[in-house]
Amino acid sequence: MNEQPFFLRDGDAFLPQASGRGPWNPQSLHGRVVIGLMGHALETAFGSDDFIPARLTVDMYRLPNFDPIEVKTTLIREGGRIRMAEAELFSGGKSSAKASCQFLRRTENAPGATWSPKPWDAPHPDSIPDPDPSTAPMGRMWAVKPIKGGFGAEGERQIWMKEVRELVGGVPLTPFQRVAVAADFASPFAHASSDQGLGYINTDVTVYLHRLPESEWIGFRSVNHQATDGVAVGECWLYDAAGSIGFASCAALAQKRPPR
Template identity: 70%
Template sequence: MKNEPFFKRDGDHYVPTAAGRGPWNPNSLHGRVIVGLLGFELERKHGDPDFLPARLTVDMYRLPGFDPVEVTTRLIREGGRIRVAEAEFISGGVSMAKATCQFLRRTENPEGKVWKAPEWDVPKPAAIPAPDPSSGPMGRMWSTRPISGGFGQGGQRRMWMSEVRDIVEDEPLTPFQRVAVAADFASPAAHASDQGLAFINSDVTVYLHRLPRTEWIGFESAYHDATEGVAVGECRLYDEQGSIGFASCAALAQKRPARPAPAEAAKAEA
């Protein structure tokens, strides 16, 4: 990819670039790059072609700034069918986030029919006109193809998203990294209202039954509810060949005024 990556290597550390700037504080990183880098390191150090990274959970308990980042990993369990590893995101010597990944050995499906949701029947990305670059979400952070229920509107949201940057310089995105760096989008997709986004997510969990086979990841908001300022939300995930899993998150209401929804924020910048 030609666009500036989110991180550049400096010895054993990763140096954030301006491309990873977050929406809540101009001096902090976006949650999606935290998730992406943790996923990158877990796959790099503990991934195996015979194992599927079936679950990635990231707890984000601080907003990191632009200090060099160290990511440490630890293998918790190495088994014949299950491998579990964890990673910690350390910025400026302070722990900011921690991830756990469960790798499951690939095998054959058992016989029998199990109920599942209907196939996702939506237009493919190539059939949807690209939106005006000045109205792209989060200041043109992704390549998107909106399907239905845009930001600032009611109703269920559906859209395609494709990453336009590498997580780490000179490290092409793998299928798992594409999902990891996109997964944080489950929060605005599930939690934004017609008044904007007033929840900040404190975690992300991704469940996958297979890796994406194309660069486009489809999001479909599936659940949102909130009580006393605590929200939970979920989005189903797809590629162009069908379902791949889902992403969920918990979130806290922000005390300051709601941030504009992604499309509105981008228009304000233009």
């Protein structure tokens, strides 16, 4: 990766870089880098090989600006099979987001045959030509390979996404952090309309993982969008080149638009 990272480390602070600028306000950060940084902090503080980060929930209630960021982590419970941790993100000294993460101990699957959806039949990302970067959603924020439908298309949408930069400068992305920084894409991929574009800003993201990705490419399959009175919920199933890894869901608010 030779692109500008989203953050540089300065002691206990994370310094936001221009690459993390969000789409709603040029003076604020993108939600995906907030989620990614929370995942980074929680995994760094509490991750281990014998536990999988099975659920990450991030609530975003204030758009962070480009002031130095501090993330405070807390261990809630350390048990034999479950480790529960929380994190709070401060931007310029103001609380902007909170996260919780369940780390579950790896063991053997329970016996018996249990129904699950059929594997998706998406082509391997290596078999799809690289698209023109100028036509990718939100410019060069991601590397993407559309599979079916595309951003804002009618019907089911499927796409491969790969991160093109480090989250924190000089720190290689782990498989979990790769999912965390990508997970926010579930909102635009599920909520964008075919005729008006994206009209919802998500206020949270929850990622459920039954395993960590084995490849750099993360597959998104939009499976649900529902909205009433300006409140929307959406969900995408997540994949890697070997198959299902989990899903991401989000709540969102209809974004206020400037008067014409």
